[in-house]
Amino acid sequence: SYELTQPPSVSVSPGQTASITCSGDKLGEKYVCWYQQKPGQSPVLVIYEDSKRPSGIPERFSGSNSGNTATLTISGTQAVDEADYYCQAWDSSTNYVFGTGTKVTVL
Amino acid sequence: EVQLVQSGAEVKKPGESLKISCKGSGYSFTTYWIGWVRQMPGKGLEWMGIIYPGDSDTRYSPSFQGQVTISAGKSISTAYLQWSSLKASDTAIYYCARRLGYCSGGRCSYFFDYWGQGTLVTVSS
Numbered sequence: 001s002y003e004l005t006q007p008p009s010v011s012v013s014p015g016q017t018a019s020i021t022c023s024g025d026k027l028g029e030k031y032v033c034w035y036q037q038k039p040g041q042s043p044v045l046v047i048y049e050d051s052k053r054p055s056g057i058p059e060r061f062s063g064s065n066s067g068n069t070a071t072l073t074i075s076g077t078q079a080v081d082e083a084d085y086y087c088q089a090w091d092s093s094t095n096y097v098f099g100t101g102t103k104v105t106v107l
Numbered sequence: 108e109v110q111l112v113q114s115g116a117e118v119k120k121p122g123e124s125l126k127i128s129c130k131g132s133g134y135s136f137t138t139y140w141i142g143w144v145r146q147m148p149g150k151g152l153e154w155m156g157i158i159y160p161g162d163s164d165t166r167y168s169p170s171f172q173g174q175v176t177i178s179a180g181k182s183i184s185t186a187y188l189q190w191s192s193l194k195a196s197d198t199a200i201y202y203c204a205r206r207l208g209y210c211s212g213g214r215c216s217y218f219f220d221y222w223g224q225g226t227l228v229t230v231s232s
Contacts, residue, residue, distance in 0.1 A: 031216035
């Protein structure tokens, strides 16, 4: 089955850039999306089709995908961005696959 | 405004049955796939299955095939997730979510753009 691996945690200082990776076999050949989940809340889509932002998502969120790794970048990270982040892709054998999740801490 | 409103929290005993719901509004319910996602306490997101309410075409994750049943009542814009015999390990928050996306040249962009508020299911003796 297809698997997506993320680092368990990422720490970033306010105003700095946070990069969250998502690794999978030939992931660059698939489309990746990203969700943000704050404690006690439902996930929110922040990036789809590797790099597109839904309406209402701040420009500081961006995404890329190449080779075996997709990356979610948060530029000028704010305290409000502290949350868990999950990547997700679709695979013909496994269907919908979520990454293992990354907790972003803004120190 | 697109909304997915899920049924309330449930407390059940092992072996009991349960059916939770997800009611869509603000869009054409029958023309978008609805997925179900499990989140066990302190853990990540797991895709369980998905249904197309228009014709009830349903797909399951191998991990959940035979463990749950997904259905939909298109006349009342509601999707369901049910168990015939709950286990303590079914304790989790269950989310429904609307799927968007397309396939082109063998590459599919499928993602969940709207999510329900989640239903907490607690199974304990």
